[in-house]
Amino acid sequence: MKQIKMTLKGYLVTGLLIWLPVAVTLWVLNLIVGSLDQTLNLLPDAWRPERLFGFAIPGLGVLLAVLILLGTGMLAANVLGQRLIDFWDALLSRIPVVKSIYSSVKQVSDTLLSDSGQAFRKALLVRFPHQDAWTVAFQTGAPASQVREHLNGDEFVSVYVPTTPNPTSGYFVMVKKADTRELDMSVDEALKYVISMGVVAPSPKSGIITPTLSRD
Structure with missing residues (x-):
């Protein structure tokens, strides 16, 4: 009986591991598509799918949002468009x-999305929350001049320490550059490592993300 229970538990865990990523992925996609579909409200009432076809078309808002972004980018690429944006x-x-x-x-968006910016370009290992512990962080730049003058002349870097499993919250910390270790992994790989609480780590050779959790 005990063996049967362990087998059933194994089957349940295996099924959960298969379906959980699928369910979360579909939920996130549905949330994104549903949110972007709200851009259809920018269209005149007579042009909306419900009026033209008699039913809603999921995902049409995504296409409209992409067209708006492309159009805005193309407009900003010329002198007239740049003047309008400045205005x-x-x-x-x-x-x-x-x-x-x-x-x-x-x-913030200019700093994060700019090609010339250095924010979130490096994954680092830093001592946090105390000197005897290490965690993964992302370099966001250098301390402001008003802050540097109080740091005793040492070279510091500004880092973002994300929380787990929700990386959108975290801590902004300034640490000595000498106390950091640059990781040989991309920001995406490091982020996956943080979100999985260390379960999913990049392969040292291929960079492929592989589970490290023992199944014994």
Whole structure:
């Protein structure tokens, strides 16, 4: 009887390991597509799929969002488009409350998404939360000049230490560069390693992510 229970438990765990990633992937995709489908509200009522075809078309909002992004990028590539964007930035920067939110988000997005930026380009090993422990972090840049003058002349780097399993929350820490270790893995691989709580690690040779959890 005990052997049968262990076998059933093994089957359940195996089934869970197979279906859980599929279910989460479908849930995330459904959330993204559902959110982007809200962009259809930008269309005139007569142009919406419900009016034209009599039923909604899932995913059409994704196509519309991509077209809007492409169109905006192409517009910004010429002089006239750049002037319009500068005018838009100046306008939003003059509106109380809005300017604080807009400028903060713009600064962060420009830093993270810029090709010339160094934010989240390196995965590091740092001592956290104390000197006898290590964790994975991502380099976000260097401390501001107002902060550096209080750091006794040592070279520091700014890092983001994500929490597990939700990496969108974490800690901003400034650590001595000499106390960091640059990891031989991409940011994507390091992120997967963090999210899986160390269960999924990149292969040292091929860089392929492989489970490291023992199944004994």
